[in-house]
Amino acid sequence: MPHSETKDADIPIISISHPTLEVAQQVLSAASTHGFLFICNDGSILPTSSINKMFDLSARVFSQPTIQKATHAIHTPEAGGLNCGWVRMSGESLDPSHPGDPKEAFNIAPPTSSSPLQPLPSPLSSSATEICDFLGSCHDLCTRILTLLGAALRIPEEEGGESWFADRHDESKGPSGTIFRMLYYPATTAQRGEGEQRIRAGAHSDYGSITLLFRLPGQPGLEILKPDGTWAPVPVNPPSPTSNSSSDDDAKEMGSPPILVNIGDLLCFWTNGMLKSTVHRVTFSGGEERYSMAYFCHPLDGARLEAVPGAVIQAYGDKGREEVGRQRERLGLGGGAGSEVLTAKEHLDRRLKVTYGLKD
Numbered sequence: 001m002p003h004s005e006t007k008d009a010d011i012p013i014i015s016i017s018h019p020t021l022e023v024a025q026q027v028l029s030a031a032s033t034h035g036f037l038f039i040c041n042d043g044s045i046l047p048t049s050s051i052n053k054m055f056d057l058s059a060r061v062f063s064q065p066t067i068q069k070a071t072h073a074i075h076t077p078e079a080g081g082l083n084c085g086w087v088r089m090s091g092e093s094l095d096p097s098h099p100g101d102p103k104e105a106f107n108i109a110p111p112t113s114s115s116p117l118q119p120l121p122s123p124l125s126s127s128a129t130e131i132c133d134f135l136g137s138c139h140d141l142c143t144r145i146l147t148l149l150g151a152a153l154r155i156p157e158e159e160g161g162e163s164w165f166a167d168r169h170d171e172s173k174g175p176s177g178t179i180f181r182m183l184y185y186p187a188t189t190a191q192r193g194e195g196e197q198r199i200r201a202g203a204h205s206d207y208g209s210i211t212l213l214f215r216l217p218g219q220p221g222l223e224i225l226k227p228d229g230t231w232a233p234v235p236v237n238p239p240s241p242t243s244n245s246s247s248d249d250d251a252k253e254m255g256s257p258p259i260l261v262n263i264g265d266l267l268c269f270w271t272n273g274m275l276k277s278t279v280h281r282v283t284f285s286g287g288e289e290r291y292s293m294a295y296f297c298h299p300l301d302g303a304r305l306e307a308v309p310g311a312v313i314q315a316y317g318d319k320g321r322e323e324v325g326r327q328r329e330r331l332g333l334g335g336g337a338g339s340e341v342l343t344a345k346e347h348l349d350r351r352l353k354v355t356y357g358l359k360d
């Protein structure tokens with residue numbers, strides 16, 4: 001199929017406003033086939049106005065002079081410590097074989113009962129309440145999706161039932177690696193087709209449980225790796241199931257784009273590879289500037305990465321063990337699927353070290 005690499009990824013759009021078992025099964029099916037799904041956003045989940053407000057703040061923070069952004073440089077005490085604060089241009093590599101992603105980022109950790117909100121620079125500081133509310137809504141949505149996955153996996157009641165995942169993401173119970181990122185990919189003068197295709201965010205899978213991804217109409221670039229080894233673009237506004245008009249052109253008529261959800265490494269480990277932590281990347285597309293935002297939902301630090309109990313994963317059996325083995329190899333975790341059980345924090349620390357090139 002000569003054009004397969006330019007055909008949009010066929011990611012299902014699911015409404016979860018009436019969370020029945022059938023909806024849960026749709027979510028599980030998308031998560032175990034594509035590793036990506038779209039959730040309809042009718043505005044009750046995350047109002048468009050709140051999403052736009054965050055994009056506004058993001059544009060304003062990245063337009064500050066470098067010297068000002070550097071006052072909250074990533075990992076510094078001034079920014080709130082490890083994985084909090086501003087990442088300079090080319091300051092990280094999501095694919096270490098392509099060093100230095102041409103992007104900036106600003107990381108914000110949700111406050112918890114034991115740790116207050118990190119210090120924020122202007123203009124974020126004056127919108128701290130709205131930022132915290134937004135992060136809270138993102139977490140609520142993640143909890144709803146995790147509960148649907150728990151239901152579809154038929155985790156026995158005595159083991160925690162449908163709340164098995166959600167309980168392990170209960171922010172009131174302790175610290176986690178959850179992080180919200182504003183991302184900015186500055187305009188580039190490189191032309192499409194010139195030499196090696198420019199990569200804005202190297203090929204990677206996400207480190208946490210699930211990621212909510214927010215993008216803007218007219219700012220493409222995200223691609224997922226398909227099982228046949230080709231890359232498929234992920235539209236910002238996918239055609240709705242009832243229309244066959246396509247994507248970003250109709251952004252205005254369609255209102256709020258659906259929210260893109262991405263399965264991360266931990267759900268892959270937890271389900272013996274049944275749920276797919278799909279590799280993705282951002283290419284430079286037309287070279288225009290691009291903003292995106294990601295809510296990386298992580299479990300509590302001490303959560304153990306071992307198979308979830310229940311009939312579905314048991315029936316899935318060893319089918320995914322090779323896949324988990326390959327993932328562990330790819331992530332530099334060594335060994336096969338049966339190797340040591342890591343905690344969520346151990347896994348995250350290893351991935352952050354590689355991404356930022358941190359020393360012990």
Ligand SMILES: O=C(O)CCC(=O)C(=O)O
Nearest residue numbers: 183201206222282292294
């Ligand atoms: O900018 C995007 O669309 C995706 C970024 C991404 O995949 C990531 O930061 O993990």
Ligand SMILES: [Fe+2]
Nearest residue numbers: 204205206280
């Ligand atoms: Fe990602």
